[in-house]
Amino acid sequence: MKITMIHPSIGKIPGQKYIRAWQMEPLPVAQIASLTPKDIDFIFWDDRMEEIPYDKPTDLMIISVETYTAKRAYQIAWEYKKRNVKVVMGGFHTTLCPDEVSQHADVILIGEAENVWENIILDFKNNKLKQKYYGTVCDFGNNIIPDRTVYEGKNYLKITLLESGRGCRFKCEFCSIHNFFKGEHNFRKIETVVKEIKQLKSKKRLYFFVDDNIVANQEYAIKLFTALIPLKINWVGQADITIARNTELMKLMVKSGCKGVLIGFESLSSENLKVMKKNILSGVEEIEKAIKLIHKMGLRIYATFLFGYDHDKLEDFDLVLKFCIRNKLFMVGFNHLTPFPGTQLYKRLEQENKLRYQKWWLNENYTYGQIPFASKIDPDIIENECRRIRRKFYGTKSLLYRMTNITNINSVVMFPMYLSINSLLRKDTLQRKKFPLGDLGFDDAGLEY
Template structure:
């Protein structure tokens, strides 16, 4: 039996061309490979870096997809099915809309696949593949097997070593797909297993792809303490409330943390309250950012444009704030009602969604009617913000010459700068 694992590529928002870039390897597919019996021959293609060979003779194709890549995933599935292969679809998007996804596949995986993947393989071998496979009750502690990293492309990623130490998030923001997929849970991997794997990998730079690595302060302190002897560098994602614990920040610094992706989302208290982001307190943003910077940790702040209190002044206000606070990087996104989220249900009820092309659900398109500006104004302001923040002058002013991990931060900023050049009518 031959199994093909595929991570589909996203397309450029303006040209529609396939992007050939990815920060990280598809960790979930590496985990599936490790759960597959040894008698199965496995190959893996990350379309973000590699071409897919549609003529390859395979028996079963497994595709994991987020919403923006769903149309491409369906194209890939149809091509392989036309050549006689069976196809399984999984990931966040198929889990949110399984009845849609099954139109393009022989089976759909709903939720985390660890519990049922070996069963699915045996069902396929026996010719008894079911249409739907659903994750059972979530266990309190995670037992994530080591991924088969040898299947990943050897070059092209910001770092090839990614790990999950937790799953889920203790918060449930209305716009976020994390709670939809993992439930309102926050679960931990055993720390000894994490440390053992890192030692075996001889890791120097690691991306912990947790949704909120600091979601439980006590556990985060235990993990960071155990990371210190490894003398590695790492980055991850956390909530702004990590700034409340000096001991935790000091341990993060000592353990090699070079930066955190933090969802600031909005400078409007009303916006944050409306989407359930109660952990964010606008009045404390400056103090929190200064505290995190004091401990030498870089911040990539995430901001959402198009929330219900936003008007056209939001773009300049947000960019000026990000520059003033010398955020090392930012990610600006357009509010997007992903299927399965409370935001989607709300906007559907209000009749505000006008674009149902999933390829546009990439936080770079406007797919709904904003309340206080036109869709065109929202898109133009979004493009201006990216271009302004990643101008050469802005990069140099924010980073200076003495910033910790300057080489890495410059590389990140200029990678983003290259990405905004497709906003062709905006000067860079």
């Protein structure tokens, strides 16, 4: 029996290469490969970097759907359905929009695959597939270790993705994490994480813990970081700004090989942060103090900001840019606010009748980077301003100035990364402009979104 899994791209422009910064190893594929019984031939195609050979025979096609990749996933599914191959869809978007996804799939998987994948395969073998399967959430399965052999031969960015926990204790208005995980927060056994790292041969690589917040449960975090120390790895992860209040925890992070943290700052406006329900620290001064403490510990900061909330003013784009340069941040993400389905933000904007397109992710006029709702500042201005300040942040002057923060450059692993990431993200700024959702060259006659 053959199963083909596809990781869809966000979109494609015929003749153009895909955005390089978006080419990381897809962890869910390796997880599903590991859950699949070994007597099954598991084939994997990554739509971001290779052509999908639709005519290669397969018994079942599976695809994990995210909101940004939904349109492309439906196009790919269409090709397989034309060839009479049954299509199974899972992923975040499937759980949050099951009715929409089920129009494009024979089978949908709501929740996570770990405790239900084997049943789906058994039912398929016995010709008894159901239309819907429900997986539990925040369940890591029986000590599963992702099977990364599926990545062989594909040219991914040189960073290895790992996870130790799922879920988050916060409830930010724009985020779908707590809805997907139903407020649960769960962790892998630390022995399994350690075993996995030991199995990954190239210790010189940088590891990225994709946990939504690796310090959310400090008791677990302390145990995990302590267990990482003897492994002598270099890693980065996502955390929240409250780590600045815990010097001992930061010291332990550094000792365990942590080189930097991604922190969602989101806004410098306390009014915006209140609406987002993310007012963890109040005021620019307190945030700057926290940054200094984190830098002093030797941790680099990748800060993300969101633009499009009602209290944003035109001058705030430059204020945030200056803030990021002044504080000598390692990396930044200046993101446009996007109402993902299932979030409180989406519901609020729908109630306020502010959505410019219902289901923006399927609308033919929507492109990556757009604000799909009626924002106070003109949506086009937000899109252009995000792009402009991003180019400035990653520009040479800013790059050189941020190198005066010794933390950014004092590591043999992180210094080359500092240079390459800055250049990569500056280069692809224009490539992201008006980037389509779905493949522009796809003949979708007959396919209804």
